[in-house]
Amino acid sequence: MTTRFEELDWKPTPIGDISLRRRRDPLSGDDVYEVKLGDEFLMSSLFTEGEIALARLGLAPVAHHPGLDVAVGGLGLGYTAHAALEERNVRSLIVVDTLGEVIDWHQRGLVPLGTTLDSDDRCRLVHGDFFAMVAAGHGLDPQTEGRLFHAILLDVDHSPRHVLHPSHAALYRSAGLSALSRLLHPGGVFALWSNDPPDDGFVSLLANGFQHAAAHVVEFPNPLRGGTSTNTIYVAVTSSVAERRA
Numbered sequence: 001m002t003t004r005f006e007e008l009d010w011k012p013t014p015i016g017d018i019s020l021r022r023r024r025d026p027l028s029g030d031d032v033y034e035v036k037l038g039d040e041f042l043m044s045s046l047f048t049e050g051e052i053a054l055a056r057l058g059l060a061p062v063a064h065h066p067g068l069d070v071a072v073g074g075l076g077l078g079y080t081a082h083a084a085l086e087e088r089n090v091r092s093l094i095v096v097d098t099l100g101e102v103i104d105w106h107q108r109g110l111v112p113l114g115t116t117l118d119s120d121d122r123c124r125l126v127h128g129d130f131f132a133m134v135a136a137g138h139g140l141d142p143q144t145e146g147r148l149f150h151a152i153l154l155d156v157d158h159s160p161r162h163v164l165h166p167s168h169a170a171l172y173r174s175a176g177l178s179a180l181s182r183l184l185h186p187g188g189v190f191a192l193w194s195n196d197p198p199d200d201g202f203v204s205l206l207a208n209g210f211q212h213a214a215a216h217v218v219e220f221p222n223p224l225r226g227g228t229s230t231n232t233i234y235v236a237v238t239s240s241v242a243e244r245r246a
Contacts, residue, residue, distance in 0.1 A: 045079075048077075050193055051155060052083040053231070055080050058235060062189055065089060068090045070151045078116075079113065085117070094126055096126045107125070130156065150184070150189070195231060197217075207236075212236065215233070216234075
């Protein structure tokens with residue numbers, strides 16, 4: 001790439017104009033991929049530690065299982081999905097994204113991990129509204145109604161209190177979390193990425209509906225602002241078969 005900045009794609013969507021751009025980092029000389037919704041930055045390949053940690057922390061409680069079926073809400077630049085596929089016990093992965101434009105970027109190879117995800121037989125990209133699918137109760141796999149997963153990893157909103165669309169807010173309340181938990185196997189995991197510091201109120205809400213709940217702080221260097229920045233990963237585990245019988 002000879003230019004320092006290049007817009008690779010731009011599309012109007014129901015939640016605003018979304019764009020994918022690539023720029024040259026002046027310090028490292030590497031290409032940086034960024035996604036914007038309107039004038040707001042959604043994600044950048046410069047900061048991927050939180051997305052990767054979402055998969056690793058979310059799958060850790062079920063790592064002993066020999067064949068994991070995993071669902072990811074939010075495709076983005078693909079770092080959470082890619083990290084999940086690096087876990088040897090993952091048997092299948094469904095990635096649900098409400099924006100067909102984002103799925104198209106991956107299928108066209110416009111983003112670095114697109115061809116990797118598209119060529120992995122375990123991975124299937126699904127165009128759908130994650131939040132509406134959970135609320136409807138039919139499940140996250142359009143091919144198998146009511147399918148259960150060992151882990152559901154979600155990275156769409158900025159945080160449970162800072163959502164991209166008002167329709168998302170219901171998921172982060174008791175009824176929404178209960179509906180999501182019904183899509184998990186006993187002992188299954190719900191993990192959530194957040195850009196905000198740990199929210200004790202949300203941890204308590206998770207603890208009311210799941211057997212175990214915790215917030216993990218992920219720290220990483222921030223070359224733009226200097227120093228370090230943090231993300232929060234919430235991990236909630238449903239009760240096992242033995243715990244449910246007790």
